[in-house]
Amino acid sequence: MTDLPDSSAADVALRLENAVGAQERFQIMYSVLRDRICTLVYPPGTQLGEEALAEEFGVSRSPLRKALQILEADGLLQSQQGIGTLVTDVDLDALAQVYQLRLELNELTGRLSPATVDDALLQEFDAMNRRAAVLRAHPDRHEFARLNIDFFHVFQLLSENQPLRDHSEKLFYQTCRIWLTLIPEAALEREVKVFCGEIEEITTAVNSDDLEAAALIRRAHLSMGFKRLRKHRKVDAIA
Amino acid sequence: MTDLPDSSAADVALRLENAVGAQERFQIMYSVLRDRICTLVYPPGTQLGEEALAEEFGVSRSPLRKALQILEADGLLQSQQGIGTLVTDVDLDALAQVYQLRLELNELTGRLSPATVDDALLQEFDAMNRRAAVLRAHPDRHEFARLNIDFFHVFQLLSENQPLRDHSEKLFYQTCRIWLTLIPEAALEREVKVFCGEIEEITTAVNSDDLEAAALIRRAHLSMGFKRLRKHRKVDAIA
């Protein structure tokens, strides 16, 4: 199971105190901040004050800045002297190329070093399906975003090519915010339904030990999802 | 033309003094250090002292550390408290997966947002061919490495998908050192010849405005190159 980083203020500071070694502390700050950005706790345009964040985490600016600098390299933040550290905007047009690349990389997931399907893996997918069922019964934006992120990580397990995983992850985190920003409340239920269907279909393919099929299904849904996003944007623009 | 970063000590400090803005200074330090690592000015295992480097560049440790941290995220360095900042080892087995991914991404270069072939682009390739001719006449390890790096950047121009460029570049810099570490002196002339042939073939394809063909040729040479590297390693191991 992927860690569910508890990003509430007090707990993060506690986890940072207990962490041993600089690398572990960095990893906590990095993933907590990335999580907050991608679940719109920090919406695009939010200014993140280094001093305030450092105080919240119970560290000085120096180690915090390392996390911010990597997030800037990831394209999620942008720092400028005298201005501040701002959460980057997500623009569907700018993300079109990223989506195009993600399509192709997803197909590779089924071909490059495919994982062996064992019980542990199937259980991961089962867990996703259970959460999907709960979500379908009670659609909720935040839980939708969280399931989207967690399912991505489970899907990643299908390839054992580590570089492919790493780069797919970077690209995923560049795009995943767009859903929360573009889906209107009225369309949420329908999008949840489609997403849950995708999880089911992919699980079926994985159960059949056909990872290429799983990857193709994922690719198809990514492609269709991008087209639906463009529609949502148009509707938004009119409103 | 891609910049040829002059990485000699005095000039770097001068360029850093003239640079305006933190981002520009970071870019200089980052690319100079990456260049030194990938041309084996800093061979694998070299310890880079922060204090010494900062003094050489005429800055304090703080801005230098940002460059080191990004290079660590790139997989070219590894820092540990009490030990030092070491240039990572390149191991052909560990890089096999990276090579596999590079193969696939190179094919995408011909398909995703192919560039329009204009005079400026053709001149870039011509320049590469001229340098290749010089290199073939006088084989030299260092110039071989430099041409390899510069030709990569010219090849990148064939796709206008920026994320594809960015991620291909990261992967390239993870692998390109392996050539200098594994090619024995006796095989240098032959490898240079093969590489120059590759440049010619790709240029021919680009001149025909067939970028898919160019990408396939590149892919084929990457694949063959990897196999030759494995042979070179075996010969090395015996010796």
Added chain:
DNA sequence: GTGATTTCATTTGTATACAACTAAACATGA
């Protein structure tokens, strides 16, 4: 002599003071 322990030099990690920079508020004069 040998093994364990302590000390010490060296390195990166962290905290913090200050510099550089920006935008907005404010004052000033035509």
Added chain:
DNA sequence: TCATGTTTAGTTGTATACAAATGAAATCAC
């Protein structure tokens, strides 16, 4: 009133002192 220069508050960037960690050398007990 408007344009313009100045001040000011607030931000990130940089320099630097110190803490923490590591490994090797010196020291000591036996």
